[in-house]
Amino acid sequence: MENRLEVEDLSHAYPGRRALDNVSFSVSCGEIFGLLGPNGSGKTTLFRILSTSMPVTSGIVRILGHDLATEVKTIRSLLGVVFQHPGLDSKLTVVENLRHQGHLYGLAGKTLRHRISELLERFGVADRARERVEILSGGLQRRVEIAKALLHSPRVLLLDEPTSGLDITARQQLNTYLDMLAQTEGILVLMTTHLLEDAETCDRVGILDAGRLVALGAPDALKAEVGGDAIFIESTHSDTLATAIMEKFGVSTVLTDGGLRLECESGHEFVRDVVAAFPDEIQAVRFGKPTLADVFMKLTGNPLV
Amino acid sequence: MLSVLLPISTIWRREIIRFYRQRSRIFSAIAQPLVFWLLIGSGLSASFQPAGASDETGYIAYFYPGIVVLVLLFTSIFATISVVNDRREGFLQGILVAPVPRWQIVLAQALGGTTLALGQGLLLLLLSPMIGIRFGVTSLLLSMGVMALLAFGLTNLGLLIAWRMDSTQGFHAIMNLLLIPIWLLSGAFFPSTGVPGWLAWTMKFNPLTYGLAVFRQSLYLDTPTKAFGEGAPWSLSLLITGLFCVVTYLGATLTASTQTN
Numbered sequence: 346m347e348n349r350l351e352v353e354d355l356s357h358a359y360p361g362r363r364a365l366d367n368v369s370f371s372v373s374c375g376e377i378f379g380l381l382g383p384n385g386s387g388k389t390t391l392f393r394i395l396s397t398s399m400p401v402t403s404g405i406v407r408i409l410g411h412d413l414a415t416e417v418k419t420i421r422s423l424l425g426v427v428f429q430h431p432g433l434d435s436k437l438t439v440v441e442n443l444r445h446q447g448h449l450y451g452l453a454g455k456t457l458r459h460r461i462s463e464l465l466e467r468f469g470v471a472d473r474a475r476e477r478v479e480i481l482s483g484g485l486q487r488r489v490e491i492a493k494a495l496l497h498s499p500r501v502l503l504l505d506e507p508t509s510g511l512d513i514t515a516r517q518q519l520n521t522y523l524d525m526l527a528q529t530e531g532i533l534v535l536m537t538t539h540l541l542e543d544a545e546t547c548d549r550v551g552i553l554d555a556g557r558l559v560a561l562g563a564p565d566a567l568k569a570e571v572g573g574d575a576i577f578i579e580s581t582h583s584d585t586l587a588t589a590i591m592e593k594f595g596v597s598t599v600l601t602d603g604g605l606r607l608e609c610e611s612g613h614e615f616v617r618d619v620v621a622a623f624p625d626e627i628q629a630v631r632f633g634k635p636t637l638a639d640v641f642m643k644l645t646g647n648p649l650v
Numbered sequence: 651m652l653s654v655l656l657p658i659s660t661i662w663r664r665e666i667i668r669f670y671r672q673r674s675r676i677f678s679a680i681a682q683p684l685v686f687w688l689l690i691g692s693g694l695s696a697s698f699q700p701a702g703a704s705d706e707t708g709y710i711a712y713f714y715p716g717i718v719v720l721v722l723l724f725t726s727i728f729a730t731i732s733v734v735n736d737r738r739e740g741f742l743q744g745i746l747v748a749p750v751p752r753w754q755i756v757l758a759q760a761l762g763g764t765t766l767a768l769g770q771g772l773l774l775l776l777l778s779p780m781i782g783i784r785f786g787v788t789s790l791l792l793s794m795g796v797m798a799l800l801a802f803g804l805t806n807l808g809l810l811i812a813w814r815m816d817s818t819q820g821f822h823a824i825m826n827l828l829l830i831p832i833w834l835l836s837g838a839f840f841p842s843t844g845v846p847g848w849l850a851w852t853m854k855f856n857p858l859t860y861g862l863a864v865f866r867q868s869l870y871l872d873t874p875t876k877a878f879g880e881g882a883p884w885s886l887s888l889l890i891t892g893l894f895c896v897v898t899y900l901g902a903t904l905t906a907s908t909q910t911n
Contacts, residue, residue, distance in 0.1 A: 397747050421749040430740030434664065436671045441664075449748040451653055493744075541657035 347410045348374040350395070350501060350533055355404035356556075357390050363501040364390040366556040367404070372549075374409075374500065375531040377523055381637060382553035383649055390503045391553070395535065396426045409500060422450065425499035427490055428507040429488050435479035442478060443496060450497035456498075464492040468522070484515035490535040502526065503537040508588050520546045533611060536542040539649070541637050551642055559644045564637055571635040571643050574612025578619070579629040586626045593622055601648035604628075608639055616635065657750040658758040665729060665762025668841065677775040679725040688716040711781045715866045716838025719858070722767045722801045723833055727825060729763035730808030734815050751888050758807060760899060761803030764798060789869045789871035796865045799891050803861070806898035813905045836862045837881060860890035873905050 351370045357365040364387045372378040374602075393399040395406065397417055406413035414528050433442050440461060447457040467472040470490040478486060488506070494502060502523075508516045520543070526532045527548075531641045536543070544550045545564050550562040552567075560567055580586045583605055587598045590605070592617070598605040600610075609615050618631050641649040662878050669675055688708070695709035735740040746756060775793070779783070785793075807829070817823050833839075835849070836858035863873050863881035881887065 363815050373889065376690070395847050398743060418749050421747055424747065426744070428740055430743070432740050432744035434741050436670070438669050441667065445660050445664055446748075448656045449750055451749075464655055550791075562787065596877060601732070633747075 348454050348533075349407075349409070350535065351405075351407045352391075352395075353390070353405040353407075355401070355406060356388075357394065357399075357402055361543070365394075367560045368553075368556075369549050370561055371478060372535055374531055374533045375527050376549065377527050377534040377547045378542045379472075379547035380535070380537040380553060381539065381550050381649075383539060384645075385555075386494040386553040387556040388539075388553050390556075392503065393516045393536050396424065396428075396503050396505075397421055401437060404544060411590070412467065422497065423500050424482075425494035425497070425502045426631050427494045427502070427504040427507055429509060431486060432491065433486060433490055433493070433638070436477065438477050440474045442489065443493055443624060445530070446493045447496050450535065452497060460496055460498075462545060464495060468492045481498050482520075483510050484512065487519065489514065491519070494524075499532070501533045501535070506538060507536055508538065516542070541649070544637050550637065552637070552644065554641070554645045554647070556574070567637065568635045571608055571636045573608050573610045573635070574615075575606070575608050575633055575635040575639040576612050577601075577604055577606050577631040578627055579631075580626050581628065584621060584627050588618065588625075589623060594619070599646065599648055600640050606639065606642055606648065608635060608643065654754060657715055657748070658754050658761070659747070661755060661758035662762045663764070665732065665759065668732060669729070669766050670809045675728055676770075679728055679748060679766075680773060683717050683720040684774070686815055687713060691717075704855060705836070714778070714781055714783075715862060715869055716833075716836070718771055718869075719798070719836070719838055719862055719865065720833055721774050722797060723804050723829060725767035725770045726763040726801050726805035727808045727829060727905055729766050730759070730805060731813040731818055731821055733759060733809060733812040734821055737798050738818075739885070747907075753817070756806075756860075756899070756903045756906050759809055760802055760805045760902065763808065764801040767801035767805065768798050771801065778869070783869060784794065784812040784873045786872035789868060789873075792868035792871060793865065794835060796868050796888070796891070797803070800858075800861045800865065801897055803857075803891065803898050804848055804893065808903045809902040810898055813902065832856060832858050834892050837866075842881070857890060857894040859899060860887040861870065863887040864891055 348410055353369050355365055355368045356363070358507050368387075368391065377623075379516075380391060381386045394401055394413070397413070397420060401414045409423055413420055413424070416458070434445070437445070443459065443461045443464070447453070449463065452460065462471065469493065470485055470488055470492070470539065473481060473485065478489065481489065491507075508519060511519065513646070523534050527534050535538050536547070538544055547564065549563050550567065562622050578586070583600050583603075587600060587605055589597055590596055590607075596615070597608055598607040611630050616630055620627055620630060638649045691710035691713045692802050701757055733742065772794070783855050811824050812821060815824075835853050837853060842859070843854045845853070863889035864884055867883070867884050867887070
């Protein structure tokens, strides 16, 4: 398909470790797709393969109809890539960085100047254009970085943990930009993240665990599969409390940072009973509809950290 | 053609901009060799007379071409360290996923290093009249040409190493263990005449020996008092220096092509 990114049976192994295990999914233009997974789940490896930083060793990746194994150069000109580590030269000014990028993608002269001012304007950094990148804040640098990736009007935008190091406002702004790109320009946006808040804003997410794609779908659909209520119990004696809850209620729990997570039908009744049963072991209880973290927990039996 | 020149010129330009925005680099690349030259040169000229030297040309004059080559070496090596930094800071990965072939990236980096080294080398060349070197058009152009070749080869040698490195510490270790000895054993510091056999052979197999020989001969072309230890013939030395450039460039391109990040 001409307007899709397709991954079929993609596997990748490092010496002694399988990083990706038969991963398959596809994303359409105009869609925002999130790859969610804890550190070590294989999402960085997947990102590196998609961004052409690493070759495909097993499986097939097609981007807008081009095979990644044989048409790397064509694919590179279609991709805009934002890496997790800052990809700007801090000694260069904002404009110099963008000009450098434009030249690498074959843009020059008036076209390039026009495109640079258009993007700086759109990302609200036009007034900082002549300043060196090293004096800009983290949020501004990230914006310049995305402007840089969009300079050659790529049809596919890949972002690796784009919100890392950003405060909440900058993060929301970024998500708004991405929405706009996908909706108004039909750009295919694929990003990796380990943050639930980011994943929730995606049209669809793929959840990776130990190199396998364990879930794929819209966030709401995935959460609906968990069903019931999600409960988090804060406790200083998580281990013993988990055993006690299992014995008394027959409910299995997952240990996470500072407490336990579990899901059950009629959560409000369970909360009442569990607090009455273990008043001393429980510091706090949080109760709500399931999140993607609960989806992950249900599918893997591990917390999403 | 433009699609080839554009990426090369932009990567080259960035190397130059970065260099003059980091003033300490300018200083360290030229000051250190100058201090070496003045201290070691003056110190040793009291005790040593290089084999084949006449009375009026002391050690300090013998040492001069070697110091110019050391400035070329330092500047090109420092320029290649920026590859290591670019990788560490993440800038390189952006270049690597751009639709630019590796041979163009390496060529641009090599030309950047060459330009910087040549600039510094020419600054040092201004001192040559002080030690009695006279320039005609031929000797000046030849010297500059040879300097450019040497700078290109040395930058590529640095790139060949830098593309494999992920820390600057590692690079410094290689520099001390490999690059400085290559310079020391090139005839820059002492001529091969009269040294023990194994050392003479090492010097014979050192490509920089020929680079230095052709530079020394070009430098003294228009100076009546001929330099000492002429070494290998001019044309053979030039040929080997040219080969050194080609081999190191191909090696650096090959290395860059196999690197994925």
